Amino acid sequence: MNSALRTLKSIGREMEILEGTEALLHWDKSTFLPKKAAEQRSEQVAYISGLLHAKRTDPQFQKAVQQLRRRPKGLSFVEKRLVEEYTKKMNKWTKIPLSHVEEFSKVAALSFKAWERAREKNDFTMFAPYLEKIVQLKKKEAVYINPKGHPYEVLMDEFEEGMTIVKVEAVFAKLKPELMGILSKIKNSKRYKAQQPRTGNFPVETQKLITQDISRMILGENDCFCCVESVHPFTTTICPDDxxxxxxxxxxxxxxxxxxxxxxxxxxxxLGFGDQLRGTVLFDSPSFGLHESQSRFWENQVMKSREFWQYYYPFYRKHFPALSAVSADDFYFSLNQVRPSLIRIECDEVTYCLHIIIRYELERALLEGKIAVKELPQLWAAKYQVYLGVEPKNAVEGVLQDVHWSEGSFGYFPSYAIGTMYAATIFSKVQKHMPGVRGGDFGPIIQWLRKNIHQHGALYPAEEVVRKSCGKGLTADDFLAYLKKKYYGLYGV
Amino acid sequence: MNSALRTLKSIGREMEILEGTEALLHWDKSTFLPKKAAEQRSEQVAYISGLLHAKRTDPQFQKAVQQLRRRPKGLSFVEKRLVEEYTKKMNKWTKIPLSHVEEFSKVAALSFKAWERAREKNDFTMFAPYLEKIVQLKKKEAVYINPKGHPYEVLMDEFEEGMTIVKVEAVFAKLKPELMGILSKIKNSKRYKAQQPRTGNFPVETQKLITQDISRMILGENDCFCCVESVHPFTTTICPDDxxxxxxxxxxxxxxxxxxxxxxxxxxxxLGFGDQLRGTVLFDSPSFGLHESQSRFWENQVMKSREFWQYYYPFYRKHFPALSAVSADDFYFSLNQVRPSLIRIECDEVTYCLHIIIRYELERALLEGKIAVKELPQLWAAKYQVYLGVEPKNAVEGVLQDVHWSEGSFGYFPSYAIGTMYAATIFSKVQKHMPGVRGGDFGPIIQWLRKNIHQHGALYPAEEVVRKSCGKGLTADDFLAYLKKKYYGLYGV
Structure with missing residues (x-):
């Protein structure tokens, strides 16, 4: 192995260890960290982040990447991709001055706390000054990275590499009226007007048993996995087998x-990234959207399907006496009820992307300077009224509900919608395996995902991974067709 | 603050963060780490250890310590002690070459695995070659630290700073015959011959409720504490409030x-170290023995006392129907039954130190080259036969039972006995508060410990802390008197 490649791999490995350590500190913060130690934990995280930043901007590492980029001869395909990927990342890492990174990190910590307090008091004005500062710093960051780019596009690139505003706009321009149309049709149906919320007693101990069963179904008996409780569910990777x-x-x-x-x-x-990518930056997903496609696929296309509940309901009902008088059909309907709501993470498949579009429109306008932070609550409420027909009574069920802005994650929200589109496109390719799910057989679906999506890691851009396996890139068509077929059927419209 | 002091404190703070991070990696390894990730975790630990070693041997840090040692003028008492403590530690850190640290760390990881496999197969010969290597490396380490010292004493100093073989010998020379005498007297009693093991069904869920209650009794409602399950119970500190x-x-x-x-x-x-010691190496216990005195004090002197069970038994029995026909007196007796056993961590107060003395005698002889690793199983069995009257049937219930040697912790065992002595001496000072325990009042005991032991952290050597508060240093007298009073009473001898 030539010495530049050795340097690249060895410093890359150090970054991987530091990232994993940082991930453990975060995981622990959300799970077991005693309350009083929160500030000390932030210091630990900041220290490890600092070490990571030093590795990312290590001149030795930069030199190695540049050398390999100039003389790629003799490199394997994976190694060439590795050099490309590090070149892109290094470009970002080195363009943002350390002073900015440090300032942002401090402001973000304060802003997160202000957001928490504002939620407790249900008072947006307590959070607004911090958010203003965060917006300013993120605008500055976008200029550091690419002074000629559109600030929103530059920030979105962090989550969705290569994605453009033009592409996102095209998808959202189609989605928004179509979703509002589907929703309106459903709301006018008889079944919608008669639908009732779920009630009954579902003991936590039984719910725990069921969640264990779900992870067994999707992941098998797995030596590389664990699940504990936290306030907000999340997934994290501490190292390739953890x-x-x-x-x-x-x-x-x-x-x-x-x-x-x-x-x-x-x-x-x-857990499905190819072994040949281990210990490198390619042992990862190419985008948050593609990652989200994998989670939303299981949540929606599989676990909310009629086939799945044909298989699972007898077992599920046996564990919850509250369901003894509820038929499989009624349960399936109740699970898929469309009900415009104020909270993104509790909403149904039909309205989900409208929640996302609202956030996208607002955060883009913020970054473009077209609206001010103080206008957010009112604009938020107005959009919810128009798109979904509901209106938040207060900030907690409105503009304060998501953590993203408090931490400066602007440009993240589109990934949720992009993932939703990808999931539907992928489903159009694997739905031939759904009859097997009636018998509890997830094998062919898992095999397809492993082969076509997971193993590639970050070897190819997200859209290319989808295009290779499904014959098309980002489109709203499969998703809209999926929704119409499923929900028009459910509501008899 | 002068600049050397600033350097000392700031690098000391970095060490504290790295130690806490390492502690979290270890805690997680024993609690939630998925099985397959064990090796990757070892690499993470090794990496963080390497960073810690670099800080400990940082020339800037060494220079600052040396400067402050030469010119202590203007330093507060705590700062002077800090400089002394770092001087001692630095002396060790810098005397052991990095190559040795790295070699030992690799060998210890392999040795630990070999010990685990040997336990699985119940075969000491699978572990013996690794143990031989470990013994050699520890001997070498002792020479690095102090070529003129007795290797066992040098290694023991790691756990029990300032403790000498002469002192330990003096205590053990008294303990061994006395304990064997007490045991023999008990074994000849009627009550011993009639005693029965505890039986019955004690659901884990109820046990969990009880353990929560214990931590509440000792620690109060505590925002700096958490408890989860692991195979072997342990305590760890991630940061001062965690x-x-x-x-x-x-x-x-x-x-x-x-x-x-x-x-x-x-x-x-x-959790009781003085606030003025935070962020320094003095925010710690001065010795493993003093630490062990605090755990053994609660386990034995308090939680195995008649006073405690007078308070607690009605509640305890209510939760375990298996005890409905067992009187408080019978339960108290069953809890304190003396029963020579093969396993150290499951034994009673009377025999505990005999288990320790066996290990001490063997490990000291190993380090002195007087016995060979391969002789251990036979010598172990012979000593158990003579001291306790029991004999292991195999290696798992014999020489393979403790993890310490597999990791090279030679010189650690005496601390368990030293802690047991300190606990009894401390008890002689606080037993006047035991009547309060009958009413569930632990307050005065906790206050005494906080004021006299905990708050000092590592400001003074362990024996000095005990001497200051109890008027005497390490002695077997209080412990032997405590045992005789309690157990002669229990067994009517």
């Missing part, structure tokens, strides 16, 4: 059920 | 009860 999800239990058992299915979809993906 | 214990559940509910009390004793100590 992928963790968390879950949370609410009164409605479908919250833990669907969120576990969602996180297991993420985990299955993380 | 002290964790683990516990394990067995059929016999006294295992989780006593081990939780033991670990809570450690945790109470860790």
């Amino acid at each position: 992928v963790r999800i968390t879950t949370a239990y609410q009164e409605d058992p479908l919250f833990s059920f669907l969120s576990t299915a969602h996180e297991c979809g993420h985990a299955l993906y993380e | 002290v964790r214990i683990t516990t394990a559940y067995q059929e016999d509910p006294l295992f989780s009860f006593l081990s939780t009390a033991h670990e809570c004793g450690h945790a109470l100590y860790e």
